[in-house]
Amino acid sequence: MWMVLNSPSGSWNPVERLIFPAPTPSYTIESFPGELIQIPRRDGAQVPCLFLPFRHARFLIIYFHANAEDLGLSYTFCQVMRDLFQVHILAVEYPGYGICPGTPDEAGIMDNARAAMDFAINSLCWPADGIKLFGRSLGTGPTTLLATEYTVAGVILISPFTSIRALFENQVGRLADFVEDRFRNLHLAPRIKSPTLIVHGMQDGLVPPDHGLKIYSAITSRRMLVTPAAMGHNTSLLKD
Template sequence: MLERGLLTRILYPAPEPSYSSDSFPNELVWIPKRSSLDGDIPPVGVDSVPCLLLTYPYSRYLVLFFHSNAEDLGRCYSFCRLLREKFQVHVLAVEYPGYGLCPGVATGKTVMENSFSALHFATQSLHWPLDSILTFGRSIGTGPAVKLASLFGFAGVILVTPFLSVADLFKDRVGPLSSFFEEWYPNIGLASRIKCPVLLIHGKADNMIGFHHAELLYAAINTRKLLVSPAALSHNTNLMNDVSYLILPATHFFSLPDYVFHDLQVPQWAFDAERATSRPAWSFFQREGKALLQLGQFTARPLAGNMPSASVPCCGSGHAASSLWPSIGCCSRASVDQHEAAESVQVGYDLDTLHLREPKGQDPSHPWSDPVQPIAVSLPARHKEFQEEEEVAPHMNGVRWREKLAAISV
C-alpha cells in the first residue's frame, strides 16, 4: 500500500482556503465533531466542522452536499445557492479535513467522520427526518454520499460523475499499480445496500472518470434508479449549461419542490465563530514548491461575502475562472476529484450515538412508495420554462493528472 499521506495528496489536493469565518454571515455553521445529546449545547472547546447551511422557507427536503476534491466551501458556494433556488431545498454542504477552515488531513476515515457529524447535526440539532434528506455527491463527494446511503434510509441520492472504487479509478490510469492504493470508498461494493432512489449523472464525454463507472454502478443498484448520460457532458462541464443535465432529471425524479408546514430552526450556537478550530500552519497542503499535481495559470479567485480577493490556480486552459460557477470546473481539463478513493474500514464514529430517526411509513403520495422497476426516460434537450436567466460563465474545478502518475516521484 502507498503511504497514506501520499495517497491523501493525490486524492485530496486541497486548494488554499477561499473563505474566512466572516465570509458567509448566517450561512456558515460550526458543527461539533462529537455532537452532544439532544437539548445540550456543545461546548466551545470541541473540534468543529465548518459547513454551509442555506435555508429555503418551508422546504420539505434538505440536501446534504459533498463537493469535489478541487474546491472548498467558498468555491462551491454559488453552486449550492443554485441548488437551493432551483430545487427550493435546504442545503447543508460539508467541508473536508484540510480544506478551507477545517483542520486535519483528509483520508477516507476523517472525511466520513465529518460526514457523520453533519448528518448527526441535521437529524439531532435541526430535527430533520432521514426520509426528508437527499444526499448529493460530486466526483470524490460520491464516496461519502454512497457510504451514508448504504447505511441510512434517505429520501434519495444524487451522484454526479461517480466512480466504482479507488482501485478501479487508478486501474484506468496506471494499470497494475492500482493495487498499491488503499481502498477508501468501495462504491461498487456498497451500491446494492442502498434502499432509496438513486439519480446518477455521468457524461459520455467524461475523459477523467470513464462512463463505464456509472454504468456498472447503475447495474449494481437494486432500488428505483435513473442514469442520465448526456453525450456532450464532460467531467468539468457546467451542470447548469443545459437543464437536461441536472435540473430536469432531479425535478422529475424526486418530484421537487415539496413543502412542509414547519420551517427549519437553526440553533444560534451553530453560528458561533468561536467554535472554529484553527487550521495548523504546518499543513503540508500549503507548502511551496513542486507538488504532486501541478496547477496551471493563476486566475482570479471567486469572491463570496466578505472573502478577501486573492488568486488561485486554474487547471491551465487559459480560461478565466468565475465566481458564478465555482462548483464545476473551469475547462475541459478534468480534475482528480474523480480519483477519489474509498475504503471499507469502520469509521471511528459510533453510529449508535447518532439516534437517527427511522424513515416514515410508505406514503402513497411519494413517487417511490411502491416497488418500481428501474426506469429510463428520454429528456428533452431544453425546456424554455427552465432556461437559465443567469449568464453561463466558466467555473473552477481542479487539477490534472500527470501521465502514469509520473509526478509521484516528487
C-alpha cells in the same frame, strides 16, 4: 449547536495529495456570514458547513463537493440549487479542505459526513425521509456510504467512481496496487435502499462513464441513469 470556526492545520503524504488534491482555501472564517457554520463531531472536532435555508422547504439536501473544490468554490452552485429546487442546503467540508483542520482521508471525511447527518436529524430535527444526499466526484464516496446507513428521500450521484483503487487503475495501471482501496462505491451500491439518480457525462476524462454504469447496474433500489453526451467531468452543473 454550532460554534465559531477554527483555523486548519496538518499535512499529508504525497500519495494522499494525489487522491485528495485540496485546492488553496477559497474562503475564510469571515466568509458567508450567517451561512458558514461549524457543527460538532463526536470526537470533539468541528466541521465547517454551509447552511442555506429556504423558507417552507420540503426537503433538505446534504451536499458533498468534488475533489478540487471546497465550500467557497461550491457556494454559488449551492445557492442556485437551493433557489431552483426550493430546498434547504447543508454543504459539508472535508478535513484538510478549506478551513477544516485535519487530514483528508476516508475515515475523516466519513466522520464529517456522519456529523452532518446527525446535525440534520437531531439538531435541525429534520427526518431522514426528508433528506436527499447529493455527491459529486469525490463526494459520491461519503454520499454512497451514508446511503447504506440511512434510508433517505433520495440519493444523487454525479460522476461516481467504483472505488479509489479502480479509478487509479484507469490512470496508472498496476501501480494502483500500491494504493489502499477506499470508498468502494460499487461494493456498497447493492446496499442503497433509497431512490437513486446517477448522472455521468460521456465526455468524462477523469472518471470513465463505465464507473457510473457499473454502479447503476449494481443498485437494487429504484434508480435512474442519465448520460449527457457532451458532459465532461468538470462541466458546470449550472448549464442547461
